[in-house]
Amino acid sequence: DAKTTQPTSMDCAEGRAANLPCNHSTISGNEYVYWYRQIHSQGPQYIIHGLKNNETNEMASLIITEDRKSSTLILPHATLRDTAVYYCIVRAMYSGGGADGLTFGKGTHLIIQP
Amino acid sequence: DTEVTQTPKHLVMGMTNKKSLKCEQHMGHRAMYWYKQKAKKPPELMFVYSYEKLSINESVPSRFSPECPNSSLLNLHLHALQPEDSALYLCASNLGIGSNQPQHFGDGTRLSIL
Numbered sequence: 001d002a003k004t005t006q007p008t009s010m011d012c013a014e015g016r017a018a019n020l021p022c023n024h025s026t027i028s029g030n031e032y033v034y035w036y037r038q039i040h041s042q043g044p045q046y047i048i049h050g051l052k053n054n055e056t057n058e059m060a061s062l063i064i065t066e067d068r069k070s071s072t073l074i075l076p077h078a079t080l081r082d083t084a085v086y087y088c089i090v091r092a093m094y095s096g097g098g099a100d101g102l103t104f105g106k107g108t109h110l111i112i113q114p
Numbered sequence: 115d116t117e118v119t120q121t122p123k124h125l126v127m128g129m130t131n132k133k134s135l136k137c138e139q140h141m142g143h144r145a146m147y148w149y150k151q152k153a154k155k156p157p158e159l160m161f162v163y164s165y166e167k168l169s170i171n172e173s174v175p176s177r178f179s180p181e182c183p184n185s186s187l188l189n190l191h192l193h194a195l196q197p198e199d200s201a202l203y204l205c206a207s208n209l210g211i212g213s214n215q216p217q218h219f220g221d222g223t224r225l226s227i228l
Contacts, residue, residue, distance in 0.1 A: 032214055043118075043204050043219035044157065051214075087156065100211040101147060101159035101170060 004088045009109040018075040020108050022088030025069045031092045033064060034102070035073045037084040037110075044087065044104075047073065078112045085109050117141055118220035120205050126226045129195060135223045137188040137205030143218075145211050146188040148180060149204040151222070157204055163188060164211045195227045 005023040012018040024033065034049040048055055048062045050071075055062045061074040075082055087107040091100075118139045127133050137146065145164050149157040162170035163182040177199075179191040188205055202224050206217040 034216060036216075036219075041221075041224075043206075043221045046216040046218060049214070049216055100145065100164075101149075101162055101172075102157075102206075102217060103159070104156035106156060 003103075004090060004105050006086070006088055006105060006108045008106065009111065011111050011113055012075075012078050014080060014112050014114050015077055018078040018082065018110060018112070020073040020075075020086050020088075020110060021070065022073070023070045024088070024090050027068050027090050028092060031090045033062065033068075033071050034089045034091055035060070035062065036087045036089065036102075036104075037082075038087070038107075039081075039084045047086075078110075080112050080114060083110060083112045118205055118207055118218050120203075120220035120223050122223055123221070124224050124226075126228060127192070127195065128228050129197075131195075132191070132193045134192065135190040135203055135205075135225075137190075137207075137220060138186055139207040139218070140186055141207065141218070142185075143207035143209055144185060145208050145213075146182060147206040147217065148188070148190055149206065149219075151202040151204060153201075161190075162211070169211065192225075195225075197227045200225055200227045 032051050035047040036044040038044045048060050050062045064071045085107040087104050121136045148160040151157040159172050160174045161180045166182045177194050181189040202222040204222045206219045208217040209215045
């Protein structure tokens with residue numbers, strides 16, 4: 001799987017939009033971009049994923065650049081409960097077996113300030 | 115609340131003990147995973163099961179022995195562990211290898227080896 005690069009940490013004021021960048025310059029055509037977050041002492045929580053189109057769900061929006069070499073996760077109105085480590089992961093789809101686990105990078109520690 | 119249930123939540127054991135970690139999901143998922151997460155590090159893949167068969171073993175020492183009795187259950191049998199094996203052990207599942215659907219994680223078992 002392609003590697004990703006994320007800032008180590010970011011701060012955001014409560015109530016503002018949090019924009020978390022991710023670079024994945026070696027992404028392949030069949031690789032999706034996934035975002036997870038991990039709140040202290042919990043398992044990783046799925047947020048959103050996409051291939052090339054922008055995606056939105058009840059938690060966040062995912063903006064993928066046209067060349068697919070980078071993406072941004074947007075939390076529209078950050079709350080204190082959004083403080084967590086956010087992981088950007090690229091993952092290929094394999095049919096009939098083969099490597100399928102997630103390869104986590106170091107992620108971004110997002111701190112929401114009151 | 116997670117749809118992947120892991121028990122126990124905490125486990126303390128000596129180096130000569132034998133214990134098992136359990137993971138259960140009822141989402142009809144056919145792929146299940148074990149990850150290990152050391153303190154302040156990202157999760158690392160250990161094992162992948164697809165349709166109840168082991169498909170990936172990431173060179174994990176034999177003192178960790180996975181078992182998938184049926185499509186809803188995944189066990190991790192532990193024997194003669196070392197202090198450096200203390201970590202959070204995470205279970206995950208998804209629809210199946212080759213699916214673009216996300217993996218769902220449990221909240222893990224926090225293991226301490228005395």
